[in-house]
Amino acid sequence: MQKMLVGIGLMTLISCGSRSTATSPQTDAKEDKTTAVARPEFNADSAFQRVADQVSLGFRIPGSDAHRKCEELIVAKMKAYGADSVSVQRGETTAFDGKKLPIANIFASVRPDAPKRILFVAHYDTRPWADSDPDEANRKKPVPGANDGGSGVAVMLEIARALQQQRPEIGVDFFFTDVEDYGADSDSGNGEDTWALGTQHWVASTPYSPGNRPTYGIVLDMVGGRNARFPREYASTHYAPAVVDRVWGIAASSPYADRFPNQIGGAVVDDHIYINSLGIPCIDIIETANPQTGSFPPSWHTVTDDLDNIDPATLKAVGEVMLDVIYSEPAG
Numbered sequence: 001m002q003k004m005l006v007g008i009g010l011m012t013l014i015s016c017g018s019r020s021t022a023t024s025p026q027t028d029a030k031e032d033k034t035t036a037v038a039r040p041e042f043n044a045d046s047a048f049q050r051v052a053d054q055v056s057l058g059f060r061i062p063g064s065d066a067h068r069k070c071e072e073l074i075v076a077k078m079k080a081y082g083a084d085s086v087s088v089q090r091g092e093t094t095a096f097d098g099k100k101l102p103i104a105n106i107f108a109s110v111r112p113d114a115p116k117r118i119l120f121v122a123h124y125d126t127r128p129w130a131d132s133d134p135d136e137a138n139r140k141k142p143v144p145g146a147n148d149g150g151s152g153v154a155v156m157l158e159i160a161r162a163l164q165q166q167r168p169e170i171g172v173d174f175f176f177t178d179v180e181d182y183g184a185d186s187d188s189g190n191g192e193d194t195w196a197l198g199t200q201h202w203v204a205s206t207p208y209s210p211g212n213r214p215t216y217g218i219v220l221d222m223v224g225g226r227n228a229r230f231p232r233e234y235a236s237t238h239y240a241p242a243v244v245d246r247v248w249g250i251a252a253s254s255p256y257a258d259r260f261p262n263q264i265g266g267a268v269v270d271d272h273i274y275i276n277s278l279g280i281p282c283i284d285i286i287e288t289a290n291p292q293t294g295s296f297p298p299s300w301h302t303v304t305d306d307l308d309n310i311d312p313a314t315l316k317a318v319g320e321v322m323l324d325v326i327y328s329e330p331a332g
Contacts, residue, residue: 219286225314
């Protein structure tokens, strides 16, 4: 998926995969006092099964048969879960290594005519190389992508299933982006724009007009790891501070406050950077193993990013908070 974390004092995002130490101060945000509303429950077992479904297909590398099957799975599930519209944006992009890659961005909407809407984003492709694996012999092997790719997709699919049970007052859009995780590592000399190629393509030909853009967007990336914590990602606090305050405020008044520490983590090159360029305030909910050192979880970009590292309790924590966000959002 992206990738890189940098120290929070840096305003410039550097090459993917790098680390640097950083102090992560607390913020002054308070709990969100929005009146609780009735909403459907997030089914953690169902979400876990959606991760397993993806992993069972194999490595979802752009252009592969497993990737095509994953596209078909997502489209079929979104239709089965009652999305009002489902479409696939196709294109081609050139990766940092000169390889031509097909793009299949999946976009779905619930209540597309609602005057207010929010956007959820997750990538469904997986990284072709486990370049961060501690065993050098594994670094040319593909990544299973259970957490890095599979978890965000699974949470979004389960959110869609929940919306079918109780239609929200607002519109909800789902963007399953492609070719996110084919970027160059930090030693290649290439920049951060080698990541999130599907979203960059989507932004260049966005389905939104100035009059129907969502109020804000939320990227879900690596949201299924065991004991995962999600500090406030630094670039999100820079581009969309009000959205960060709202989401973390809702989390603070939920049973999952410990999962969303009121602490600023490192900056990440991810899909939200490009969506913000559309004028849509967009944040990134992403696991940071240690905000003070700017590190991802140990399974990141390794051959161990498999089902053994997925925790249904983490999927539930993220999914429940996202449903709280949806159903507490005023319609007007």
